[in-house]
Amino acid sequence: QQQVKQSPQSLIVQKGGIPIINCAYENTAFDYFPWYQQFPGKGPALLIAIRPDVSEKKEGRFTISFNKSAKQFSLHIMDSQPGDSATYFCAARSGTGNQFYFGTGTSLTVIP
Amino acid sequence: NAGVTQTPKFRILKIGQSMTLQCTQDMNHNYMYWYRQDPGMGLKLIYYSVGAGITDKGEVPNGYNVSRSTTEDFPLRLELAAPSQTSVYFCASSYGNSYEQYFGPGTRLTVT
Numbered sequence: 001q002q003q004v005k006q007s008p009q010s011l012i013v014q015k016g017g018i019p020i021i022n023c024a025y026e027n028t029a030f031d032y033f034p035w036y037q038q039f040p041g042k043g044p045a046l047l048i049a050i051r052p053d054v055s056e057k058k059e060g061r062f063t064i065s066f067n068k069s070a071k072q073f074s075l076h077i078m079d080s081q082p083g084d085s086a087t088y089f090c091a092a093r094s095g096t097g098n099q100f101y102f103g104t105g106t107s108l109t110v111i112p
Numbered sequence: 113n114a115g116v117t118q119t120p121k122f123r124i125l126k127i128g129q130s131m132t133l134q135c136t137q138d139m140n141h142n143y144m145y146w147y148r149q150d151p152g153m154g155l156k157l158i159y160y161s162v163g164a165g166i167t168d169k170g171e172v173p174n175g176y177n178v179s180r181s182t183t184e185d186f187p188l189r190l191e192l193a194a195p196s197q198t199s200v201y202f203c204a205s206s207y208g209n210s211y212e213q214y215f216g217p218g219t220r221l222t223v224t
Binding site for chain 1: 116143145147152153154155156157160162168170171202204209211212213215216217218
């Protein structure tokens with residue numbers, strides 16, 4: 001059973017476009033929602049994270065939007081660049097802080 | 113500061129063989145994790161540890177064992193390897209129960 005559902009599986013955008021990746025969850029005990037970026041052959045690296053009592057968080061060109069009532073959150077990448085081409089994972093942390101549940105990943109390609 | 117290191121990078125096992133995947137971190141993190149990553153499935157937590165001498169099961173622990181005798185090391189043991197254990201394995205660590213995990217570069221394991 002997938003605790004965090006992520007879509008789309010893959011995404012292709014032109015340079016400068018705004019790709020949006022969506023995630024949904026059911027467990028209201030989750031207390032943090034990080035996003036990770038992974039390049040081929042590398043381990044995931046933290047991009048940005050949000051708490052459920054915050055509706056939006058921006059860090060540079062990356063923005064998380066969070067809808068607590070709908071139990072959904074999304075990642076927006078402003079002015080996307082070819083260097084942003086990677087796989088993106090959303091995740092959720094259990095309320096005890098000991099376990100993380102990851103989405104299935106979105107492969108993003110930014111065309112020059 | 114090497115961060116999280118994993119050895120080996122690649123390994124091919126025959127069915128029924130055993131092996132240990134090594135993970136070491138030099139950031140004095142008390143939390144450590146083992147994940148497996150399968151195509152289209154995201155990352156699944158196998159085992160985690162909140163400190164030396166303390167380990168607990170994650171989502172998919174069957175077929176694996178761990179130990180944590182020091183803060184730095186968290187080896188993952190596969191007994192009686194099966195084709196279903198073909199995957200990429202990532203070790204991660206975090207300070208306290210921070211939402212930020214630091215991932216190693218991964219070990220690609222094939223069981224044939």
